[in-house]
Amino acid sequence: MIYYNREGNVMMKTLITGGAGFIGSHLADFLVLKDYSVVAVDNFSLGTTDNINHLTHHKKFKFIKEDLLHLDKLKDIFQKNKFDIVFHLAANSDIAESAGNPGTDLENTFMTTWNTLECCRLFHVKKFVFASTSAVYGEATRTLSEKAGPVSPVSYYGAGKLASEGFICAYSYMNNIQSWIVRFPNVVGDRMTHGVVHDFIKKLKRNPKRLVVLGDGNQKKPYIYVKDLVEAMFFIYQTSKEKLNYYNVGVKDETSVTAIAKIVCDEMRLKNVELKYTGGSTGWRGDVPHYRYDLKKLNSLGWRAKYSSAKAVRLAVRSILAQ
Amino acid sequence: MIYYNREGNVMMKTLITGGAGFIGSHLADFLVLKDYSVVAVDNFSLGTTDNINHLTHHKKFKFIKEDLLHLDKLKDIFQKNKFDIVFHLAANSDIAESAGNPGTDLENTFMTTWNTLECCRLFHVKKFVFASTSAVYGEATRTLSEKAGPVSPVSYYGAGKLASEGFICAYSYMNNIQSWIVRFPNVVGDRMTHGVVHDFIKKLKRNPKRLVVLGDGNQKKPYIYVKDLVEAMFFIYQTSKEKLNYYNVGVKDETSVTAIAKIVCDEMRLKNVELKYTGGSTGWRGDVPHYRYDLKKLNSLGWRAKYSSAKAVRLAVRSILAQ
Numbered sequence: 098m099i100y101y102n103r104e105g106n107v108m109m110k111t112l113i114t115g116g117a118g119f120i121g122s123h124l125a126d127f128l129v130l131k132d133y134s135v136v137a138v139d140n141f142s143l144g145t146t147d148n149i150n151h152l153t154h155h156k157k158f159k160f161i162k163e164d165l166l167h168l169d170k171l172k173d174i175f176q177k178n179k180f181d182i183v184f185h186l187a188a189n190s191d192i193a194e195s196a197g198n199p200g201t202d203l204e205n206t207f208m209t210t211w212n213t214l215e216c217c218r219l220f221h222v223k224k225f226v227f228a229s230t231s232a233v234y235g236e237a238t239r240t241l242s243e244k245a246g247p248v249s250p251v252s253y254y255g256a257g258k259l260a261s262e263g264f265i266c267a268y269s270y271m272n273n274i275q276s277w278i279v280r281f282p283n284v285v286g287d288r289m290t291h292g293v294v295h296d297f298i299k300k301l302k303r304n305p306k307r308l309v310v311l312g313d314g315n316q317k318k319p320y321i322y323v324k325d326l327v328e329a330m331f332f333i334y335q336t337s338k339e340k341l342n343y344y345n346v347g348v349k350d351e352t353s354v355t356a357i358a359k360i361v362c363d364e365m366r367l368k369n370v371e372l373k374y375t376g377g378s379t380g381w382r383g384d385v386p387h388y389r390y391d392l393k394k395l396n397s398l399g400w401r402a403k404y405s406s407a408k409a410v411r412l413a414v415r416s417i418l419a420q
Numbered sequence: 421m422i423y424y425n426r427e428g429n430v431m432m433k434t435l436i437t438g439g440a441g442f443i444g445s446h447l448a449d450f451l452v453l454k455d456y457s458v459v460a461v462d463n464f465s466l467g468t469t470d471n472i473n474h475l476t477h478h479k480k481f482k483f484i485k486e487d488l489l490h491l492d493k494l495k496d497i498f499q500k501n502k503f504d505i506v507f508h509l510a511a512n513s514d515i516a517e518s519a520g521n522p523g524t525d526l527e528n529t530f531m532t533t534w535n536t537l538e539c540c541r542l543f544h545v546k547k548f549v550f551a552s553t554s555a556v557y558g559e560a561t562r563t564l565s566e567k568a569g570p571v572s573p574v575s576y577y578g579a580g581k582l583a584s585e586g587f588i589c590a591y592s593y594m595n596n597i598q599s600w601i602v603r604f605p606n607v608v609g610d611r612m613t614h615g616v617v618h619d620f621i622k623k624l625k626r627n628p629k630r631l632v633v634l635g636d637g638n639q640k641k642p643y644i645y646v647k648d649l650v651e652a653m654f655f656i657y658q659t660s661k662e663k664l665n666y667y668n669v670g671v672k673d674e675t676s677v678t679a680i681a682k683i684v685c686d687e688m689r690l691k692n693v694e695l696k697y698t699g700g701s702t703g704w705r706g707d708v709p710h711y712r713y714d715l716k717k718l719n720s721l722g723w724r725a726k727y728s729s730a731k732a733v734r735l736a737v738r739s740i741l742a743q
Contacts, residue, residue, distance in 0.1 A: 196594065199541070199587075203534060207583070211526060218522070235589060246569025247601075247666050249589040256590035260530070260583030264522075266558060266572040267579035271519065271706060278570075343570050383594060 112180045112222075113137045114165055114213055115187030117144030119288045120228065120281075120323060124184055125149065127327045129157050136178055138171075140164035142205065143190060143290045165209040168216075175220040182224035184330070185213050191291045192232065192254040193381045199253045206257030214268045223273060225265060226334050229280040231318075231345075231388055233259040242391035243280070243343045252383035269341050277334050282347040282390060285413035286323030287420050293354055293380075294320075294413050297361040307371045308362070311380035314355035314372070317387045319347045322409035325402045332400045344398070347390035352406040354380070360407065364414040435503045435545075436460045437488055437536055438510030440467030442611045443551065443604075443646060447507060448472065450650045452480050459501055461494075463487035465528065466513060466613045488532040491539075498543040505547035507653070508536050514614045515555065515577040516704045522576045529580030537591045546596060548588065549657050552603040554641075554668075554711055556582040565714035566603070566666045575706035592664050600657050605670040605713060608736035609646030610743050616677055616703075617643075617736050620684040630694045631685070634703035637678035637695070640710045642670045645732035648725045655723045670713035671725040671732065677703070680733050687737040 111128055115121040116137020121144065128135050129152060136159045137149060152158040163170050165187050188206040195201035210227070217225055232255030233248050234241045250256045262278055269276040289295045293311075300308055321329075329346045337344065352360075355372065362370045379386045395401075404412060434451055438444040439460020444467065451458050452475060459482045460472060475481040486493050488510050511529040518524035533550070540548055555578030556571050557564045573579045585601055592599040612618045616634075623631055644652075652669045660667065675683075678695065685693045702709045718724075727735060 199538065199591070199594075203587075215522065233586070235593070242569075244569050246565075246567050246571060247585075248569060249593075249664055250586055251590060251593040253587070253590045253594070256586040259586035259589075262570075263556070263573055263579040263582035263586070264526075264576070266582075267574060267576050267706070268522070270558070270572075270574040271522075271576070341572055383590070 109181045110134050110179060111136065112178065112183045114183065114185045114209065115139055115144060117141060117146065117149045117160065118186065119290055120284060120326065121186040122148035122288055123286065123323045124186065124327045124330065125152055125158065127331060129155055132157065136161060138163050138165065138174060139187070148288050165212050166204060168212045171212055171216050172219065175216040180222050182226065183213060183217060183222055184226045185210060186228040188228065188257070189254060192252045192383055195253050196381060196383050202253035202257035206254055207260045210261035211264055214264055217274055218268060218272045223275060225269070225274050225276045226330060227261065227265055227276065227278050229262055229278050230255065230258045231280055231282050231390065232385065233262065233280065234388065236385055237388065240389045240391045241345065243345055243394055251385065266341060275340055277337065277342045279330050279333055280345045281326060282319040282321050284323050284326050285320050285409055287416035289413070289417065293357055294361065294410060295417070297358055298414065298417055301361060301365055301367060301370070305367050305370065307373055308358055309373045309375065310354060310358055311375050312354065312377050312386065314358070314374055315353055315378070316380060316384070317351045317353045319351045319390055320406045320409045321346065321348050321402055322404045322412050325404055325409065329400055329402070333398065336398055344395050345390045345392060346395060347392055348402040348404065348406045348409065349392065350406045351389060352410055356407060357410050360410050361414050364411060364418065432504045433457050433502060434459065435501065435506045437506065437508045437532065438462055438467060440464060440469065440472045440483065441509060442613055443607060443649065444509040445471035445611055446609065446646045447509065447650045447653065448475055448481065450654060452478055455480065458482070459484060461486050461488065461497060462510070471611050488535050489527060491535045494535055494539050495542065498539040503545050505549065506536060506540060506545055507549045508533060509551040511551065511580070512577060515575045515706055518576050519704060519706050525576035525580035529577055530583045533584035534587055537587055540597055541591060541595045546598060548592070548597050548599045549653060550584065550588055550599065550601050552585055552601050553578065553581045554603055554605050554713065555708065556585065556603065557711065559708055560711065563712045563714045564668065566668055566717055574708065589664060598663055600660065600665045602653050602656055603668045604649060605642040605644050607646050607649050608643050608732055610736070610739035612736070612740065616680055617684065617733060618740070620681055621737065621740055624684060624688055624690060624693070628690050628693065630696055631681055632696045632698065633677060633681055634698050635677065635700050635709065637681070637697055638676055638701070639703060639707070640674045640676045642674045642713055643729045643732045644669065644671050644725055645727045645735050648727055648732065652723055652725070656721065659721055667718050668713045668715060669718060670715055671727065671729045672715065673729045674712060675729040675733055679730060683730065683733050684737050687734060687741060
């Protein structure tokens, strides 16, 4: 059956894995507004009902609590729903947490992808959008282009994402699945569950006098506002027409960890907070202290982020505080 | 305990996974001659006792029949043997066979790597040499350099190898494991279990009048003689000193499938064999019909193959016929 939206466009039956998570739930908001019919699947390992409560009564939105590691259950979901497209966002996503336990990323970052791909193969889903990451590039010091190789992840998370990319390529070729591999930078916004912005707010709520900063504060990365990211992901999927599409998504500048600390203090109206650095160039083992994205490919396609890195951080802090 | 060989060099306690297989058993031959103490593990899915019978009474060689997918058994082997170095060669390796069943490469090509890496992490093995493949590059038409990106495998086999590479990078960084990722071209020699040379001989033994050739015969790839390959792998591991080392291994030219058919007929003393082509540019879905390796990095390190691609094929045919 083909569905049409109010403008007479063909409506897409969409699966969002990790659909109750930070980015997944923002994507659900975005797609429902675009009149897509959305099924969100999440195991609530990082996602929450709070992220999707406002959507659950929307007629275009359905939520299914399931763990993607249960392949048989996932097959049932695919069989019943006949998806046109999958946005695969489910992953461990907490790099620091999995450093001591590689099995976390093997299962939650990689095997979730493999199971989802298997279902796409078995139930003939022909469009697959994947949330990849700058972490696949590892510790590269140069500006990161999609053409960089060999890519050498330094975290199990980056490895799980690269492994996923590899199988997406093969599944795409072997089963005529058009695929978009979108390599995210650091993403910030409300509904975050971890990361430097989230941590700083949490710590400062506990102790507004003193903030412990992991590393020397000079780690410097691009941060994108979650609404910018979701828009970019959708734009890439709609605009880039290759069989297999790779894109870095980012903003044109970077923000240091110390600058983030200052923005957070400023937005929380805290003055004279003592910043206490743990030292060392990285926040934790597997952290990439600095990277810069080459965005020529995305810019040529016609997309640029609305917000700079520092502005994204500020917006994120505001929206988290308003949550 | 440190062991020394006759020349007073430190002896390495070595694990070869897939050690009863085609390449693994040749590597075992090579390392035993170098006075390495070798433990070969194999599940005999493609390996055979015939490949290692001549080694089993050698005091430097031990064989253990085990499937690397049994992580607990593998842990026992690591605990008992205290390896200094792992050569990880176990894999599905038959690309055509797994085309209909992605699970074969998920398990036999990727999970075998993950389990082996886990054991290296848990039992503090600090050197890891990996048999990777040109298949990670996918259908790239340009000359393949290690710096090429993004690499997009078109077979589940290539995906399983790329996924393995990703986790090797992360394990290497997180656990201080020095790693060598060696991307093999097509490899030929005695003890082969599949591939075009093996197939042609088998078919011509059945019917010496007529040979069915998959594709149009113009598929053109570099073939390396297995003894050359084993020497290259050892040379790279001994000579390249980075924490993480990537190398293409190959020969400077390529041989077409039709040329291989002619060499096989010639070596089998068969005249006027009718070549019957199935047509199409690839032999099967996931086959890469043509590639050429950039070997600058390996050549600068100081290694070149002894045999050209055509000579390698001829030597392989001879050694298979003499088996």
